[in-house]
Amino acid sequence: MFDLSGKRALVTGASGGIGREIAKALAAAGATVALSGTRVGALEDTAKEIGKDCPILPANLSKLDEVDKLVPAAEAAMGGVDILVNNAGMTRDNLFMRMKDEEWDDVIAVNLTAAFHLNRAVLRGMMKARWGRIIGISSVVGVMGNPGQGNYAASKAGLIGMNKALAYEVASRNITVNSIAPGFIASAMTDELNDKQRDAILSTVPAGRLGTAQEIAGCTVFLASDSAAYITGHTLNVNGGMAML
Amino acid sequence: MSDVADRVRKIVVEHLNVDAEKVTEKASFIDDLGADSLDQVELVMAFEEEFSVEIPDDAAESIQTFGDAVAFLTKATS
Numbered sequence: 001m002f003d004l005s006g007k008r009a010l011v012t013g014a015s016g017g018i019g020r021e022i023a024k025a026l027a028a029a030g031a032t033v034a035l036s037g038t039r040v041g042a043l044e045d046t047a048k049e050i051g052k053d054c055p056i057l058p059a060n061l062s063k064l065d066e067v068d069k070l071v072p073a074a075e076a077a078m079g080g081v082d083i084l085v086n087n088a089g090m091t092r093d094n095l096f097m098r099m100k101d102e103e104w105d106d107v108i109a110v111n112l113t114a115a116f117h118l119n120r121a122v123l124r125g126m127m128k129a130r131w132g133r134i135i136g137i138s139s140v141v142g143v144m145g146n147p148g149q150g151n152y153a154a155s156k157a158g159l160i161g162m163n164k165a166l167a168y169e170v171a172s173r174n175i176t177v178n179s180i181a182p183g184f185i186a187s188a189m190t191d192e193l194n195d196k197q198r199d200a201i202l203s204t205v206p207a208g209r210l211g212t213a214q215e216i217a218g219c220t221v222f223l224a225s226d227s228a229a230y231i232t233g234h235t236l237n238v239n240g241g242m243a244m245l
Numbered sequence: 246m247s248d249v250a251d252r253v254r255k256i257v258v259e260h261l262n263v264d265a266e267k268v269t270e271k272a273s274f275i276d277d278l279g280a281d282s283l284d285q286v287e288l289v290m291a292f293e294e295e296f297s298v299e300i301p302d303d304a305a306e307s308i309q310t311f312g313d314a315v316a317f318l319t320k321a322t323s
Contacts, residue, residue, distance in 0.1 A: 127287055169283060 002225040005030035008078040009224070010071070012061065012118065013088030015042030017187045018137065018213045022085055024050055025217035026224065031083060034074040061088050061114035062106060071121035082129065083224045084122045086115040086159070087137040093148045104151045111155035112162070119166055123175075132175035133224045136163050137216070140183045140239050156181070160235050167233030176232035178223050183239025186210040207240030249296075249322065250315045256291045257311060260284065270312040278311075288314075296322050 009026045013019035015037030027033045027050045034055040035043045047054040055077035059066045074081050089111045092103040119134055126132025141149050142156025160179045167177035184190065184201050190210055193201070202208055219236050222228055237245050254268045261278050274280040274288060289305045292298075292314060298321045300308070308314050 124290060127283075127290070172281075172283070 001227060002029050002221050004083070004221070004224060007031040007082040007224070008034070008074075008080055009083035009085065010034045010036065010057075010074040010081050010118075010122070011085045011087055012036045012059075012070075012114070013137075014046055015039040016087075018182070018185060018216050019085075019087040020046045020049075021213035021217040022087055022137075022220045023054070025214070025221045026083065026085075027052055027054070029221050029225070031224070032078050034077055034081075036070055036074075037088070061110045064113070064117065067114045067117045068121065071118060075125060080125050080129065081122045082126070082131060083133045083135070084118060085135045085137065085220060085224075086118060088114065089137065089139075089152075089155075091149065091152050093152070095148055096150050099150060107151040108155050108158070111152070112158045115159055116162060119162070119177075123170065126175045127170070127173050130174050132170070132173070134163065134166070134175065134177040135220055135223050136160070136177075136179040137220075138179040138181045138235065140181050140237065140243055143181050143235070143237065143245065144243050164233045171232050174229070176223070176228065178228075178231060178233065179235040180216060180219050180223070181235050181237045181239070182211060182216050183237075183242045184210050185216060186212055205240040205242045207242075209240065211238060211240055247315070247319065249319045252295055253292065253311065253314050253318060256295060257288065257314075260288055260291060268311050270310070270315075272311045273309055274311070275309070292318060298322065 009031045011019055011023045011033060014023045014035035023033045023035055023046055034057055035046055036057045036059050037043050038060055040058050043056045057073050059070045061067055092107050094103055115136060136159045138159045139156040141153045142160055145153050163177045163179050216238055219238055257268050258265050261280055263278050272278055274285055289300050293300055296318050308317055
C-alpha cells in the first residue's frame, strides 16, 4: 500500500533521532535513501542499520554553499530525487527580550532558508518527472507558539507557509508538498527530563505519553506514497491530541 | 524553416500538447497556446537543455512568443 520501490529520497538531519527513523522507514518501504547530516559517524550508523546502499552526504545546512551542493550530489549519487524530506532543524531558545540576532538568524537559516534552497533545487527534476514529494518536518510549536522559542516557532510556521505556497504552484505537476508537525517526541533530549518535567509535559497530552520517532516516520512514508497523492499543502499534526486542529 | 525553429516547435508541441500549425511566429505561449506561468518556466528549462544554453531570468521573461524563443536561441547558439 505504501510501496516506494524505485523512488529516490533525500533526508536531511538523518543523523538525528527522527531523521534516522524517517530514513529507515523510507528504505523499508523500498526507496533508495540519501542521508544528509552533520555527523558522518551517525550517518554511517544509520546506513548500517538500513543495510542497503545509502549515499552519505554530509552537509552543514547553516552554510548556503553546502546547502546548494546537496541536491546535485544526491542526484549524482541516485540519478534523481523523487522525495525530499526537510527534517534538519535546530533550536537556540531564549526569551524574546534576551534573544540575540545570531540566535534568530541561525535558526531561520537552518530550519527555513535551507529548506527553501533544497525545495527549489529538487523542483526541476520533479517537474520533468511529473512526480514528486516534498515533506517538511515542522513542529507543534510552529502552529501553537511556545515561550522561549520565538525563532524556532517562526521558522517552523514559515516552513508550513512556504510549503503551502509551493504546493499551490506545483500541484498540477503531480508534486505534493506537505508538512508534519510533531508534538512531544521521545528523544535523547526528553530522556534527560526529570519526572516532574515529564509529568508537566504529559499533562498537556491527551494520549498521556510522548510520541515516537517511528510514528513521525510512518506519517512521512504515507505522505510520500501514492496513497497520499491527493493530499497537498497539508499539515499533519502528530501530537497525541495536544493540539486538535 | 530553420533547424532551431523545428527543435523549438517540437518542444512546444510536446509540452503544451498543441497542434504544430498553431505554433506560429507570433503565437504567444500564454495567450495563444494555453500555457500557464509554470509552463513557461518549464519551456525555458526545456530550451536550456535542448540547446545547452543558460537563459537568464530577464531573458526568460522576454520570451513570450514562439518567435521570441527562436530568435533568442538562434542568437544564443550562433
